[in-house]
Amino acid sequence: MIKTNKKFMHYIFPVYWVLLLLWQTFRPVENRSMADIGVKALLLGSLLTFVILKSYYKKLNLAGLLLLVLYVLFQFLSHWNNYDIFKLSYLIDIVFSFSIIFTFMILNNDYVITKDEMILFSKIIVGIVFALCIYADVFRFEGIIAALKTSSGYLNAVKSILASNHEFGLYLSFGIVSCVFLIFNSHNSLKNYLLYGFLIILFTFNLILTFSRTSLASLVIAALIAIHTMKKHRFAFLCMALLLLAVILLNNDLREYFLKIVLRVQHDGNRFNLIKGGLKYYAQGSIKDILIGVGPTGSQLYVREISGGRNFHNGYITVLVTGGLAMMTFFIYIAVCNINNGIKTLRYDRCSGAYMLASNAIMLLYMWGQTPIIFSPDLVSSMLTFYCIIVPRYFYNFYRNQITEEKRLKTAGTRVSKIKSNLLWNKNQYLIKDNFR
Numbered sequence: 001m002i003k004t005n006k007k008f009m010h011y012i013f014p015v016y017w018v019l020l021l022l023w024q025t026f027r028p029v030e031n032r033s034m035a036d037i038g039v040k041a042l043l044l045g046s047l048l049t050f051v052i053l054k055s056y057y058k059k060l061n062l063a064g065l066l067l068l069v070l071y072v073l074f075q076f077l078s079h080w081n082n083y084d085i086f087k088l089s090y091l092i093d094i095v096f097s098f099s100i101i102f103t104f105m106i107l108n109n110d111y112v113i114t115k116d117e118m119i120l121f122s123k124i125i126v127g128i129v130f131a132l133c134i135y136a137d138v139f140r141f142e143g144i145i146a147a148l149k150t151s152s153g154y155l156n157a158v159k160s161i162l163a164s165n166h167e168f169g170l171y172l173s174f175g176i177v178s179c180v181f182l183i184f185n186s187h188n189s190l191k192n193y194l195l196y197g198f199l200i201i202l203f204t205f206n207l208i209l210t211f212s213r214t215s216l217a218s219l220v221i222a223a224l225i226a227i228h229t230m231k232k233h234r235f236a237f238l239c240m241a242l243l244l245l246a247v248i249l250l251n252n253d254l255r256e257y258f259l260k261i262v263l264r265v266q267h268d269g270n271r272f273n274l275i276k277g278g279l280k281y282y283a284q285g286s287i288k289d290i291l292i293g294v295g296p297t298g299s300q301l302y303v304r305e306i307s308g309g310r311n312f313h314n315g316y317i318t319v320l321v322t323g324g325l326a327m328m329t330f331f332i333y334i335a336v337c338n339i340n341n342g343i344k345t346l347r348y349d350r351c352s353g354a355y356m357l358a359s360n361a362i363m364l365l366y367m368w369g370q371t372p373i374i375f376s377p378d379l380v381s382s383m384l385t386f387y388c389i390i391v392p393r394y395f396y397n398f399y400r401n402q403i404t405e406e407k408r409l410k411t412a413g414t415r416v417s418k419i420k421s422n423l424l425w426n427k428n429q430y431l432i433k434d435n436f437r
Contacts, residue, residue, distance in 0.1 A: 008054055009394060010113055010121035013386045014128060016047045020379050025161045032089060044096060044377055048103050061109035067330070068106060072098050074292055074326040081295035090296055096377035104390045112401070113394040115352070119185055121391065122178035126199060129175030132168065133206050136160035147209040150261060158209040166370055167380055169215030170362070172207040174387055176200055176219060177358045180226050184351035211262055214369030221365065222358035229346070229354040271313050271369070277306045278317035293324035315367030334374065335364060338389060341396040348399050356392040363388035 020043055029035040075094050079085040113121070136158050137144055143158055150156035157165035179196040186192035207215055227237050248254045260266070281302050282290065293299075299322045303309050312318050319327050338360045346353030363374065363384050372381040374389060 007117055009111060010117040011124060012050065013391065014124040017383055018128060019043055024163060024379050037092060040377060048099050051103055055108055061106045064106050064109060068101050071330050074323065078293040078295050078323050082297035084295045084297050093376060097375045100375050100385065110397060111394045112397045113391065114398050118395050119182065122181050125178045126175050129171050129203060130199060132160040132171060133202055136206060144209065157211040158206060165210040166212045169207055169210040169212030170366055170380065172203045173215050173218050173362050175203045177222050177355065181351060181355045208262055213263055214366050218362040218365040221361040225354050225358050229350040270307055274307055274312045275314055275317055278312050278321050282321050289324065291324050292326055293322045296322055311371045313369065313371060315371050315373055318371050319373060334389060335360065338392060344403060345396055345399045348402055352395065356396060359388045359392050
């Protein structure tokens with residue numbers, strides 16, 4: 001198990017996020033240029049070096065290390081197609097992915113984030129998302145007005161200082177889930193209830209104006225998980241949600257705005273054809289392509305052939321076509337482990353278990369509509385990895401110790417009961433024998 005002189009994971013991730021976000025926003029060079037890759041490599045290298053130097057280890061996650069070796073091996077094999085392995089940007093992606101997994105999931109697999117640290121982490125996330133909202137709502141107020149009056153959702157979507165509306169929607173989802181977690185841990189403080197309630201309304205308002213359907217879907221799933229885990233007022237919150245839905249559906253203007261502009265029910269951005277084409281392309285591939293994929297270049301060539309675009313707009317199809325069954329199995333394993341950890345934690349703390357399940361839902365739904373892949377080094381993928389996988393894993397370790405202790409006590413209790421039973425049986429046998437003498 002890892003021991004550290006000072007806990008740091010709960011604040012180092014947000015610091016890395018802010019630095020990478022600032023670089024992405026104000027960089028004077030093109031994306032994925034040599035200078036851009038160099039700065040990102042410096043930031044990620046600094047993060048990994050800091051984490052490694054701050055921790056010392058007694059036990060490695062050997063099972064995870066074996067999976068990592070297989071993961072990298074299959075990555076090399078899939079990237080061998082079209083000689084992607086010799087292209088610097090793809091090679092750097094593999095090295096970064098290996099470094100992230102090795103540092104956080106192998107060396108620091110047993111790292112623990114306590115509940116107090118999780119509360120502080122959530123407050124930092126909420127503060128960053130609030131700053132993004134202030135920029136969008138105050139300094140780009142004309143964008144808010146345009147989004148409210150627009151007749152075309154995509155052209156006037158709110159995105160703050162970020163590269164896309166979908167990215168802003170993802171971070172707003174993080175902020176809302178973090179606010180709900182903080183409300184559950186407010187210890188009946190009216191001040192905190194009002195503060196985080198206001199922030200949830202502010203974040204939700206901005207989230208609607210991003211017109212990001214995947215982020216809105218993740219918010220709905222997270223809200224249902226939160227309502228389900230409530231011990232009190234569950235029925236009241238469910239009624240409020242249904243009442244809000246009824247108001248939207250019964251008002252003609254609101255219904256038109258949500259269905260045609262926010263949700264764009266009659267426009268799927270060619271996503272259905274891309275998914276259908278990707279599955280067909282995968283199924284018609286050779287055994288080798290089905291098992292290890294066709295690599296990034298092969299995937300992009302096919303997308304250009306069927307749509308003229310750059311990607312499938314679906315993380316799962318991208319993983320399946322690019323990395324084959326091997327990469328998809330790895331992804332499913334990570335997702336199932338996260339869900340299982342959340343379900344286990346529900347027994348000990350319903351709020352914490354709900355947070356883990358909600359963060360996993362955000363990741364799964366975001367990857368359905370977008371292409372960022374977990375453990376990749378770009379900004380959005382990094383935040384999906386840290387917020388939805390690594391932090392919940394470290395937070396689960398806090399409860400895993402309780403689970404292990406409970407099992408140990410049960411086992412010890414069973415042994416004590418057996419010993420007492422044997423002693424009683426031996427005593428009775430002795431008394432019976434003594435009476436017959």
